[in-house]
Ligand SMILES: O=C(O)CCC(=O)C(=O)O
């Protein structure tokens with residue numbers, strides 16, 4: 001609903017009197033949630049920045065707790081988004097919405113917050129080297145809306161411009177394996193800016209540690225069609241962390257030779 005110019009509001013009040021509240025200003029009663037009283041459990045954390053700068057341990061702990069509260073809420077909301085996306089993707093792939101979710105009971109969600117300082121030699125420096133994410137889906141917040149993320153499209157890098165209020169969704173390597181290559185993980189990198197710092201927050205969604213990662217039976221008509229060997233998620237991650245970030249090479253060890261992707 002667009003705002004009214006001030007003179008229009010003044011004219012409305014003059015015409016109807018202050019006791020009449022136009023419907024556009026009424027709060028919806030069905031969404032009326034209680035307002036907590038001051039000093040109760042729902043206290044707003046206060047952090048003394050001066051003490052924080054001096055390295056005061058109590059203040060650091062207070063900041064940590066304050067951030068965790070916000071982070072927990074953010075992560076819970078992002079998890080609902082990731083689950084919803086995976087269910088919709090399953091439907092698009094012609095399988096029941098819960099086919100992917102079932103493999104992800106007790107799945108792992110992890111968060112990485114990145115800070116890219118401005119750099120005098122921005123055109124020569126890598127923020128993050130080209131890679132694909134070793135998960136199902138990554139939900140990324142370009143927190144201060146500074147350019148930097150690029151995805152590989154054919155032979156070129158395509159900038160993913162921050163869009164106010166929008167989250168970026170990356171298909172990850174494990175979704176590529178689950179779908180037997182029907183959905184391909186996206187190769188991406190980050191470049192830095194010469195003048196501006198950049199902040200991002202990536203939330204990764206993976207199956208549980210003891211899940212088997214391999215093409216889902218629903219995605220493979222004959223056993224021979226499987227493009228990847230199945231492997232313990234835990235073992236696969238060990239391979240991932242043992243390697244340098246070098247484009248989409250993570251799946252090489254489990255790729256079956258006759259297929260590519
Ligand atoms: O900072 C970004 O925009 C991307 C970060 C990223 O690709 C990652 O953490 O895997």
Ligand SMILES: [Fe+2]
Pocket residue numbers: 131132133188
């Ligand atoms: Fe990434």
